[in-house]
Amino acid sequence: MTHEKTVLQLSGLGCAACASKVENALNSLPGVISASVNLEESVVSVEYDPASVDLDRMIAAVKGAGYGAAPSV
Numbered sequence: 584m585t586h587e588k589t590v591l592q593l594s595g596l597g598c599a600a601c602a603s604k605v606e607n608a609l610n611s612l613p614g615v616i617s618a619s620v621n622l623e624e625s626v627v628s629v630e631y632d633p634a635s636v637d638l639d640r641m642i643a644a645v646k647g648a649g650y651g652a653a654p655s656v
Contacts (some may be wrong), residue, residue, distance in 0.1 A: 586616060588631050593625045594651035601650065608648035612636050623644065626655055 596602060602620035605627055609618035614635025620627045629641060638654065645652035 590655040591652045592655045608644040
């Protein structure tokens with residue numbers, strides 16, 4: 584299994600509970616190995632298997648949890 588890492592820019596986060604919701608939404612996706620939110624920078628670092636999950640599914644999971652997400656530049 585190949586692992587890759589990406590960083591998503593988040594919007595709408597206000598507290599640690601928000602960060603936890605985002606982490607839980609991403610960690611529940613098949614293929615996501617780990618997701619860790621940096622609340623101060625409003626980003627989430629995700630380690631994942633690209634054969635199992637793609638960026639669009641990760642962004643959709645964050646949006647499903649009630650927050651915005653976009654690829655970090």
